[in-house]
Amino acid sequence: MENQWHAYWDRLEEHVIFRVEAADYVTRLEAALGLEPGARVLDFGCGFGFVAELLALRVAELYAFDASDHMRRRAQLRLASHANVRFLAPPRATPWPAGLRFDLILVNSVVQYMPLDELQQWLGRWRGMLAPGGRLVLSDLLTQNVDSLREVVELLVLSARRGCLVSVLRKALGELRQYTKTRRVRPLSQIDFGDLRERAGRHGLAVDVLASNLTYKKARATAVLSLRATHP
Numbered sequence: 001m002e003n004q005w006h007a008y009w010d011r012l013e014e015h016v017i018f019r020v021e022a023a024d025y026v027t028r029l030e031a032a033l034g035l036e037p038g039a040r041v042l043d044f045g046c047g048f049g050f051v052a053e054l055l056a057l058r059v060a061e062l063y064a065f066d067a068s069d070h071m072r073r074r075a076q077l078r079l080a081s082h083a084n085v086r087f088l089a090p091p092r093a094t095p096w097p098a099g100l101r102f103d104l105i106l107v108n109s110v111v112q113y114m115p116l117d118e119l120q121q122w123l124g125r126w127r128g129m130l131a132p133g134g135r136l137v138l139s140d141l142l143t144q145n146v147d148s149l150r151e152v153v154e155l156l157v158l159s160a161r162r163g164c165l166v167s168v169l170r171k172a173l174g175e176l177r178q179y180t181k182t183r184r185v186r187p188l189s190q191i192d193f194g195d196l197r198e199r200a201g202r203h204g205l206a207v208d209v210l211a212s213n214l215t216y217k218k219a220r221a222t223a224v225l226s227l228r229a230t231h232p
Contacts, residue, residue, distance in 0.1 A: 022050035045110035049075030101131035109140035
């Protein structure tokens with residue numbers, strides 16, 4: 001079955017709110033988990049590259065990937081001047097380097113667009129790319145039916161704090177109509193933490209749920225996965 005979200009991302013254009021959301025996310029990430037200057041990090045689902053742009057200034061090596069060719073190309077242009085950034089193409093087209101290991105794999109606001117069987121496949125791949133002591137961070141997870149109106153209000157509050165409320169009202173809320181239409185056709189995937197722990201456990205991964213999500217969407221959740229101490 002075709003994933004209509006791919007078509008949605010390929011037509012999406014940049015907006016100031018994406019930069020605002022990126023800055024908010026990186027601030028929360030750094031406060032909750034820290035960012036080691038010598039770390040090698042994968043931004044999986046990098047979008048237009050706003051998060052990657054901030055991370056590139058904080059870590060030694062940054063790899064970025066997005067399934068949308070459109071978004072990945074825009075991110076490559078944004079990060080062209082950063083010598084420590086490399087982009088990964090879709091693995092079905094270009095296999096990723098063997099032995100590539102990361103101290104931190106960030107998967108922000110991505111899992112909800114994956115069917116659960118695809119998530120299971122990626123859990124195995126991500127586990128294979130974790131360096132010793134590495135962490136896999138899945139954020140913006142939907143664990144229940146989220147109140148869309150509440151999330152719109154949260155977006156407006158964030159926009160007002162960052163001084164871009166008028167711009168968001170003019171454009172981003174119009175884009176929300178297309179997002180909602182796509183969501184009706186291809187509903188977002190919800191995560192049950194019991195199920196996630198079972199799936200992760202198949203790959204020797206332990207799951208720790210943070211007290212609060214790493215984005216401004218308070219009803220969503222963040223899970224940090226790491227190799228079990230007894231797992232080779």
